[in-house]
Amino acid sequence: VLRKRQVQITAEFAQSALKDQSAIKAMQMGLGKTSVVAPLLALLLADGESLITAVMPSPLLQQSRLQFRLIFSSLIPKRVLTFRFDRESPEFFPRNAASPMDGAQALEALVLKMDRARRDRAVVCTTPDAIKSFMLKYVDILQEVDAVPAHLLVDKSRLQEAGVAAADAATQHDSEVARFRALSRKADIMSKMFKLWGKEGNGILLLDEVDLLLHSLKSETNFPIGERVAVDMSPARWDFPLFLLEAVFYHSARRMTLAGVHLAPGADDILTDLSAVIDEGLRSFALQSSPHLVLLRPEFYHSEMKPLLAKWALEWLLGKHRMEHNSIETSYPLGCLAPTGKDGAA
Template structure:
């Protein structure tokens, strides 16, 4: 049994989605946003052509995922995927290809994807990082010379450049899928808050700090003594 307010909200979201418009709705706590409206939208909007991604605060990820799995485990069977990605993930074309295959499988099978906001932002910023690193490479530095040592360094730079270019191309495929898909945001006031939703994502090569290792091994060693 659905409440009138829940039906109105689902219909308004579906209508806005069909027109390609964004919509924000507000409901009081306990009115069924996560347990009723969210699963219904995932059921209606996942048509095999558009990928449905539900984003919620990290603290609510486990609860929201369990709600979706309980709703789509009996009468209507639907898989619930979880998208995980952060800056620590290695720069690997194979990793991005597997991630794309996972999302594409969710799209084709009309499944739903749950994701914390950090995963979405990290994927976006990873693309920016790859483009930034490609921009920093001087084309004149990868021209062959008479020095064997220099040529080895040039080969290494070219390999890095090709790998980053391939990874950027792989990330674009995910963005194109998202562009044609549907994004459902729970607790939108938290997710879009300019201060509470900040993500720390340093760009550039990872470099060890001075005396890394010894700086924390020494105090522990002294305490053990």
């Protein structure tokens, strides 16, 4: 016997699916999300045109799959399959393959299996890890194919004209071209899976524990691909702030903690003066030391600490350019680093 709430939620989900809209519903534990609502939706929405994929956290996969199989094993028989995928799976992407095309046949068999599940009105159980791994591997392949070296786009007969040894060039050219063709072929196969899941194939995903599956901190949403590219202004963008903080930390450590820092003669006086200013700030309650050094009065920083930190920053700038203090007029850069007056204290 179905409960009123179960019928209501199932009907609302079904109506949303017919309108091609997503929907999220909350049900308390024990009210039949996995044992009633999900199987009913699989029964109603599996029409031979849409692939029904039930997605649940990995620890719940075995239990949920067993529940589906118990329900669809007698009165209303329905196949219950499992979609498994891993980016490093040797079945699809063997490391020491005899041929670059190794794995393409297994990959195509996986997609054909899912397409047959759609036509047979079967239910596919999987985890978010498998879907994300499939998507990320697909993007990774596209990135690699897009970055194909230019010389592979040139006929190998013309490589000799560029001064490359003919035999070595031909062998390397053929192997690399075969590898990129295999990657392109695998990408084409994987794209068919996205059509089954996507709008073109009217794919429907039944997400269990959606708050966990879509959690930005508990899901694998970031995956770097491609060549490493240096961050803009690196490493100065983090070396400079660390150098500035070193002047503040000197107050408690009474020594330099950064390795590889070479100071000009007299630079230690800046650290000593800043430590004295910090002591004065603690006594006058412009600063507090617990739980760490905290600024309580911004005007104290602008009038007492910032001029010294400007001198300390100038030490870093001069050291980076290997310049001496007597080689430039320091009043102008100090004025830029620690301007005085109303605008400078803003």
